[in-house]
Amino acid sequence: MQWFKSAVDWLCNPPILFTLIFIVFFLAYLWKKLTWLWTPRACVVIFLAGGLFVAYGLTDPNFRAIVTKPDNVPIVGMLFLTGFFSWLSMYLGTRNDARIGKNLPPEEKLESEIKILVWPDLVYTEFLCMILWSVLLIIWSIYLKAPIEEPANPAKTPNPSKAPWYFLGLQEMLVYYDPWIAGVLLPGLIIVGLMALPYIDPNKKGNGYYTFAERKWEILTFQFGYLVLWVMMIITGTFFRGPNQNFFGPFERWDVHKVVPLSNINLSEVFWVKMLNLGLPGNWLVREGLGIILVLAYFTVIPMFLGRTLFKRFFEKMGMVRFQILMFLLLCMVSLPIKMYLRWLFNMHYVVAIPEYFFNI
Amino acid sequence: MPDDPKASAARSPAPAAPAAGEGVTRRGFFSWIGVAWISFSGAMGVASVSTLRFFFPNVLFEPPQTFNAGFPEEYIPGQVDNRFKESFGVFMVRDDSSIYAIKAVCTHLGCTPNWLEAEFKFKCPCHGSGFYITGINFEGPAPRPLERYRIVLADDGQIVVDKTKIYREEKGEWKDPEAFIAA
Ligand code: FES
Numbered sequence: 001m002q003w004f005k006s007a008v009d010w011l012c013n014p015p016i017l018f019t020l021i022f023i024v025f026f027l028a029y030l031w032k033k034l035t036w037l038w039t040p041r042a043c044v045v046i047f048l049a050g051g052l053f054v055a056y057g058l059t060d061p062n063f064r065a066i067v068t069k070p071d072n073v074p075i076v077g078m079l080f081l082t083g084f085f086s087w088l089s090m091y092l093g094t095r096n097d098a099r100i101g102k103n104l105p106p107e108e109k110l111e112s113e114i115k116i117l118v119w120p121d122l123v124y125t126e127f128l129c130m131i132l133w134s135v136l137l138i139i140w141s142i143y144l145k146a147p148i149e150e151p152a153n154p155a156k157t158p159n160p161s162k163a164p165w166y167f168l169g170l171q172e173m174l175v176y177y178d179p180w181i182a183g184v185l186l187p188g189l190i191i192v193g194l195m196a197l198p199y200i201d202p203n204k205k206g207n208g209y210y211t212f213a214e215r216k217w218e219i220l221t222f223q224f225g226y227l228v229l230w231v232m233m234i235i236t237g238t239f240f241r242g243p244n245q246n247f248f249g250p251f252e253r254w255d256v257h258k259v260v261p262l263s264n265i266n267l268s269e270v271f272w273v274k275m276l277n278l279g280l281p282g283n284w285l286v287r288e289g290l291g292i293i294l295v296l297a298y299f300t301v302i303p304m305f306l307g308r309t310l311f312k313r314f315f316e317k318m319g320m321v322r323f324q325i326l327m328f329l330l331l332c333m334v335s336l337p338i339k340m341y342l343r344w345l346f347n348m349h350y351v352v353a354i355p356e357y358f359f360n361i
Numbered sequence: 362m363p364d365d366p367k368a369s370a371a372r373s374p375a376p377a378a379p380a381a382g383e384g385v386t387r388r389g390f391f392s393w394i395g396v397a398w399i400s401f402s403g404a405m406g407v408a409s410v411s412t413l414r415f416f417f418p419n420v421l422f423e424p425p426q427t428f429n430a431g432f433p434e435e436y437i438p439g440q441v442d443n444r445f446k447e448s449f450g451v452f453m454v455r456d457d458s459s460i461y462a463i464k465a466v467c468t469h470l471g472c473t474p475n476w477l478e479a480e481f482k483f484k485c486p487c488h489g490s491g492f493y494i495t496g497i498n499f500e501g502p503a504p505r506p507l508e509r510y511r512i513v514l515a516d517d518g519q520i521v522v523d524k525t526k527i528y529r530e531e532k533g534e535w536k537d538p539e540a541f542i543a544a
Binding site for chain 2: 153154155156157158159160161171174175176177178179183243244245246257259262263264349350353355356358360
């Protein structure tokens with residue numbers, strides 16, 4: 001089975017893994033031939049496969065060490081839950097879509113007409129859930145020790161140093177961005193952007209019932225940001241980042257001395273030194289001119305272009321201001337994978353690098 | 362206390378008029394409340410002041426900002442010396458022509474980098490920034506080189522590292538005569 005392990009390790013190299021996930025994601029949601037994914041049978045098959053994979057992986061010492069770490073056990077559970085609920089929403093959505101196609105009301109409409117008593121029906125259910133969860137938590141706390149380490153010491157940073165799991169997405173962003181952007185700007189934009197959603201998208205379809213066909217674009221955008229970026233980055237940070245923040249496959253030994261050549265290069269160096277053979281200009285504005293122009297163009301030309309072509313309908317429906325806000329948020333989100341690929345494929349350090357003023361993009 | 366219950370009832374339809382003879386007047390009641398409020402606010406005030414006081418500890422166990430780092434001969438050329446990393450957060454480095462003191466704080470987000478002898482580089486365990494022995498950043502997200510502390514020779518020939526002054530490469534400050542010791 002060594003070939004299988006090597007194959008998985010190779011696939012889990014982030015450039016390959018993320019590319020695969022992008023493809024799988026869009027195919028699963030958009031390719032008509034794959035709608036069987038949203039049936040209970042497919043769900044059972046996928047979960048069995050996932051469970052088998054984990055079970056097999058547990059026979060490998062390296063895989064076991066990562067997955068059964070008390071920190072990581074809940075993440076494994078969460079992955080299955082995230083997968084299940086993403087599937088469930090699509091399953092219910094496609095079922096409703098079929099009903100709506102036949103001019104029937106969505107299932108939730110029928111349900112809403114059934115009367116259920118709070119007492120005893122709801123309260124009993126809640127009571128049972130409470131007892132079962134308490135039992136689970138107690139057993140969990142007995143069998144998995146809290147991952148407590150030696151007293152903190154500023155001179156001794158554990159290697160690798162990892163944030164709590166829910167921050168690993170942020171930590172992963174920090175690998176590609178300046179702390180100001182990855183730690184302040186982007187998280188702020190995520191929150192502001194989520195709050196702005198109801199104003200950007202006043203579409204009333206899908207209120208109170210599951211649907212996919214009626215809100216394809218919205219669901220796709222959200223799930224892209226959530227599943228493909230956020231959850232995938234938590235997975236990467238948890239399972240694939242080893243000592244010195246190097247990438248490791250799940251079956252690979254965490255070798256502290258693994259050497260990965262990662263010499264980074266700024267866009268300004270590529271442009272002035274490699275292409276023009278001139279050496280870096282002393283003035284930072286001249287030096288970073290190209291990068292600044294590129295970033296500005298990214299945020300102005302692309303929305304203008306898309307508004308005329310691909311997103312013409314959105315542009316007309318939403319009006320200038322709303323469309324610009326939407327495009328800005330969207331471009332910020334997409335800038336993350338762009339930056340990741342630039343780093344992986346070209347070792348690009350920063351597109352705009354002005355360390356004199358702590359400003360790097 | 363109004364003697365006539367009818368009159369008091371006419372003024373205010375209090376549902377629970379105090380029973381006769383209990384001795385609580387309106388004025389008396391308010392003065393008690395006043396005392397209670399004043400003492401309550403006083404207690405809260407004292408509590409907040411003493412909470413604020415916590416921000417200014419009596420003793421501060423901070424290592425001194427300037428320290429003696431021994432004689433230049435103690436350092437081997439081409440090596441990074443870790444002996445002051447724990448106590449002062451400083452890497453002492455000697456190369457062919459100079460000795461300098463690198464601040465052991467990553468310029469990305471402030472973790473403490475490690476010196477990897479075998480790979481011959483500083484590597485930060487938080488987001489993987491790497492630095493050459495000079496402190497110049499070459500991999501990972503750190504936007505600028507590690508900073509250096511002021512370093513001078515005292516009269517007795519010992520090295521003194523002064524952490525109050527910092528030299529940054531991107532500002533061209535490493536050429537400053539106090540950013541290194543010629544050795
Ligand atoms: S703090 Fe050192 S790489 Fe982020």
